Amino acid sequence: MTSNEPKRWTKSTYSSGAGGECVEVATTSAHVHVRDSKNPTGPHLTFTPEAWRAFITALAG
Incomplete structure (x- = not known):
């Protein structure tokens, strides 16, 4: 695992419990x-913090 790979995933509070x-x-x-x-072993998107x-x-706007 490189330093740029995620170590701890947190579920969004907006995610459906169902x-x-x-x-x-x-x-x-x-x-x-x-x-x-x-699909935790599937692909993921990667963004810079900016x-x-x-x-x-933009979503909140």
Whole structure:
């Protein structure tokens, strides 16, 4: 595992408890990783902290 690989995933508080939309996020010093918690071994998206902040800001806007 490199230093840029996520170590601890946290499920979003907005994720459905019924197994629907389940998003998990993990951070490292250089990246924010996002994955589908129903498929933890599957692919995940990787953002820089700046890109993640812009994404979240756009969603809240």
